[in-house]
Amino acid sequence: MCGLLAMLCAKPNADEYVSAISDALPCMRHRGPDEDGTWHDDQAVFGFNRLSIIDIAHSHQPLTWGPDDQPNRYAMTFNGEIYNYIELREQLQELGYTFHTSGDGEPIVVGFHHFGPSFVEQLRGMFAVAIWDSHERRMFIARDRFGIKPMYLCTTAAGTVIASEKKSILSMAPALGLALDVDVHALEHYIDLQYVPEPESLHEGIFRLESGSWGYITPGQTVTTTRYFEPEFRTKDVPAGTEQQVFDRIAAVMEDSVAKHMRADVTVGSFLSGGIDSTAIAALAKRHNPDLLTFTTGFEREGYSEVDVAAESAAAIGAEHIVKIVSPEEYAAAIPKIMWYLDDPVADPSLVPLYFVAQEARKHVKVVLSGEGADELFGGYTIYKEPLSLAPFDHIPDPVQRGLRKVAALLPDGVKGKSLLERGTTPLEERYYGNARSFNFSQLQRVMPEAKREWDHTEVTAPIYAKSTHMDPVARMQHLDLFTWLRGDILVKADKMTMANSLELRVPFLDKEVFAVAETLPPEMKISHGTTKYALRKAMEQIVPPHVLHRKKLGFPVPMKHWLAGDQLHGWAIETIQQSQAGDLIDKQACLAMLEEHRRGQSDHSRRLWTVLAFMVWHGIFVEHRIDPQIEERDYPIEL
Structure with missing residues (x-):
């Protein structure tokens, strides 16, 4: 887990930008306080802040590597963790390669050399990686399939800069000749959705490589990208009598994922709220670490805390539990610091307590596990039940639905049945925009009078919906959330708030093997028996304490x-x-x-x-x- 910064210069004058890269590194030192370093040749410059987790003594970055006939052909920086690095290294050793470290970085560059860009599909973990090929004279970049680790990009006449944090690019603005104007269109997206959707940022000219994508940067040319991960959610019918096999498969893949995510040369703890997701992760982690520490946070106001339930869960699984209570005064005082760490605002109040619980955890451990992603993969949001409740409208002809929608619009607000009629006669693509929307368009215009009148949230969601027409409605909602809410809010706050405290956060639910199981589940294995995440709850019956098995996840609710x-x-x-x-x-x-x-x-x-x-x-x-x-x-x- 680290912070990377790299520049591919438009001309072979990289030595002119080494000092700018070096000067920009300290502003993301929180991502890697253990060591830093730079490397450059005539075209490329790399900078790095390291948080040492695996192979502490040897896996330094930037890392250079090359085959025997082309020594030091490649230079690489990489942010994240590869959990199947041991298996990948063994695979590459069987192909004749020799390794000089025992960490998870070297297998990436060796695998890229042997297999090419498709090698990233074999990586089981979270990553943002940059590899400069001095022979081909181009830089390869890639992000993990879910977007757990960030990567910002900016191209000017001087060249292309990539970074783990946007503030590093902002600090290089004079050297790059970069104007720092607010992107008003991205601001409209933020005000409406409460986060800035990928690939945008709030600064013109600075973008993000999208999740599940890789690309090439060539000197003096635009960045070209390719999406390598496109979730399909091709659900399979479950024959009667075989449901238990599905539950067993989920339990087995989660057991394996948590085991892989526990790989580290430092102590691993776990966040713990009152819901099934974090409790399942903590319970599985306890099997691999008998001295597991768990952490939670809450507020002084009664009725807004998960502290008591989390403490009960920790006691049930036998973990030592540590609690951080946040006062309103602490909350307000931390907001400027938190916005600085975020790079772009995320209007999710729960990121503030997340910052504080990460701060507390960092006093005891260097790595924590957490439950992000379970809702998107296994159907955990209550709104996913909506297609079932609206199913009767599916049998009404479209012209009649349009007429009923017009009638519903004329009804006064608050009239019983108005909302049901409106939503039931509105196509999914128009009514569901992800798990957060702060403003509708009229409300947006109230605070942004100059907002484009033709703008609509579907500008963000329509291209995503276009790729899910073969899916059932619940899967389409999950698919949309993977590309909006998950990577725009959930994973941004998870990465930024933990990294602000030099703490590595790992998310075992967002694992390629876990997703391979989850994406085949039919709707009745997600939204069924009056609950959400039905199959996951059944799979965890022998793992999590009974008091949280059917409890709604609340995370860190903020008053x-x-x-x-x-x-x-x-x-x-x-x-x-x-x-x-x-x-x-x-x-x-x-x-x-x-x-x-x-x-x-x-x-x-x-x-x-x-x-x-x-x-x-x-x-x-x-x-x-x-x-x-x-x-x-x-x-x-x-x-x-």
Whole structure:
């Protein structure tokens, strides 16, 4: 787990940019405080911050390698972990290759040399990798299939820069001749969806390599990319009487995934909330580490904490449990720092407690496991039940549905049946936009009067839906969430908040072998018997404690509605809006009016307000340079 930074220069003048790369490394030192380094030849420059997890003494980066007849042909930097690196190394040794390290980085470059870019499909893990081929004079880049690890790209006349964090590219702006303008179109996407969808960022000219993609950078040319992972969700019918075989297969693949994810030369702990996902991971991890530490967080206000349930779960599996309670004052004080670590705002209040529990965990361990991805793979969101409840509408002819939709639109809000009629007669592609949408278009125009009138959330979702027409409705919703909510919100906050504390987070559900099992499940194995994740719950019956088996996952719920209306955050929100210099982008008076409506209880604007407030703090840091995030770099002992 590390931070990478690389530049492929348009001309063979790489020595002119070595100092710029070196100077940009410290701003992401939190991703790798154990060691850093640079490497360059005439065309390419690499920089690296390392968090030492595997083969601590030898697997230094940037790494150079080449076959006997072309020594040092390749230079590589790689962020992430490859959990099947031992098996891959053995496979390549049988093909005649010799290894000089025992880590998980060298098999990547050796495998790339032997198999080419398709080798990334064999990698079982999380990664963002860059390999410079000095013989072919081009740089190979790739990201893991789910987008667990980030990669930002920026191309100017000077060349193309890639980085684990956007702030490293921003710090190189003078050397690159890069203008730092806000991408207003990406801002509209953010305000509507509460995250910036890939491949965009909030700065013009800086993008992200999409999840599940690889590409080539050639000096002086544009980046070309190829998608290597396209989830199919080709579900299979389960013959009567064989359901238990499915449950056993899920249990076996999860057991194997957690075992692989426990590979490390440092201590591995586990996050633990009150739901089945993190509890299953922790229970399986306990089998491999009898001294497992688990971590959770909560709030002072009663009724908004998973602490008690998590503690009960930890006791049931025999793990030592550590709790961090976050006060509203701590929450507000940490927001500027968190927005700096995020690079782009994510309007998910749960990322703040995630930051604090990661901070607490880093005092004890260097790696934690977590349950992200279970909902998207196994059907865990309640909204996935909707196709079942709306199934009767499928038998109504389209013209009649359109007429009923017009009738529903004329009904006053609050009339019983209005919402059901509207949703039942609206095609899935138009009604489901992923697990988060802060504003509809009219609300968007309230705070962004200049927003494009023709813009709609389907601009983001339509290309994704176009690839899922062969899937059942539940699978189509899962497929959409893989490319929107999961990689736009869930994995961004997971990576950024743990890396902010130099803590490696591993997600065993988001494993290629686990997905190979999950994508074949029919709808009735996901949404069935009045619950979600039905097959996963059945598979975990002998693994997780009974009190969490059928409990809804809440994660780290935040009392944002209460805090924004009360003394905890209301004053902070007013001050943030009034002091913001983003008035050319966001209507500050409209935001203050929304805050007042929320305080009076006229409407729950908590999600919309938090979306705007997060952006204003981000703008104050990265555009106005008015807000000081007060970053303090740390130096943790390597033996943790």
